[in-house]
Amino acid sequence: DSGVTQTPKHLITATGQRVTLRCSPRSGDLSVYWYQQSLDQGLQFLIQYYNGEERAKGNILERFSAQQFPDLHSELNLSSLELGDSALYFCASSNPQGTNTGELFFGEGSRLTVL
Amino acid sequence: AQSVSQHNHHVILSEAASLELGCNYSYGGTVNLFWYVQYPGQHLQLLLKYFSGDPLVKGIKGFEAEFIKSKFSFNLRKPSVQWSDTAEYFCAVLMDSSYKLIFGSGTRLLVRP
Numbered sequence: 001d002s003g004v005t006q007t008p009k010h011l012i013t014a015t016g017q018r019v020t021l022r023c024s025p026r027s028g029d030l031s032v033y034w035y036q037q038s039l040d041q042g043l044q045f046l047i048q049y050y051n052g053e054e055r056a057k058g059n060i061l062e063r064f065s066a067q068q069f070p071d072l073h074s075e076l077n078l079s080s081l082e083l084g085d086s087a088l089y090f091c092a093s094s095n096p097q098g099t100n101t102g103e104l105f106f107g108e109g110s111r112l113t114v115l
Numbered sequence: 116a117q118s119v120s121q122h123n124h125h126v127i128l129s130e131a132a133s134l135e136l137g138c139n140y141s142y143g144g145t146v147n148l149f150w151y152v153q154y155p156g157q158h159l160q161l162l163l164k165y166f167s168g169d170p171l172v173k174g175i176k177g178f179e180a181e182f183i184k185s186k187f188s189f190n191l192r193k194p195s196v197q198w199s200d201t202a203e204y205f206c207a208v209l210m211d212s213s214y215k216l217i218f219g220s221g222t223r224l225l226v227r228p
Contacts, residue, residue, distance in 0.1 A: 102209035
């Protein structure tokens with residue numbers, strides 16, 4: 001158990017819909033990262049938050065957005081869903097000092113299926 | 116563009132065979148290097164890491180990796196694999212203390228008993 005909690009574990013929805021994925025980081029971790037894992041794209045970095053502020057952005061589509069709340073949990077919002085958005089979405093958190101060593105602790109992922 | 120390449124996408128070995136998984140990155144500056152492992156049905160977890168110092172680093176479960184700066188490589192090795200090593204292995208690179216940890220595409224390892 002990494003200490004990172006993601007909900008829901010599985011989600012099935014239709015094209016055009018909107019979903020919200022939730023992540024609770026390890027206790028004390030200030031940074032939250034979102035990654036998308038798909039068969040053809042591998043593990044793609046989407047976005048990182050540190051203590052409520054966006055810190056880095058990767059290959060995140062405009063239809064996707066994220067935020068980190070004062071209690072440090074984070075949500076990833078995916079809208080106008082397309083078939084190609086079907087993937088495993090991982091959340092990760094990092095060490096409590098917020099220094100970026102790259103050592104991340106991953107949740108078990110949320111598997112999104114868009115039909 | 117900065118990238119991380121894992122050339123072996125699927126590897127099949129018999130137990131007790133030796134393992135070497137390749138990882139190369141394209142970046143000329145300072146890097147922190149990692150191998151993560153994802154066992155079937157589980158989350159990614161850190162196998163080993165290199166920040167500085169001895170380029171040969173040892174991780175959990177008998178794994179080790181060698182950083183060769185001149186080759187921009189960080190290959191993962193294990194002298195004798197076990198069936199329980201069946202998993203997907205990801206190389207990851209943090210470039211110049213940026214905030215983006217970039218992952219390779221992963222290598223699926225199947226160890227036959």
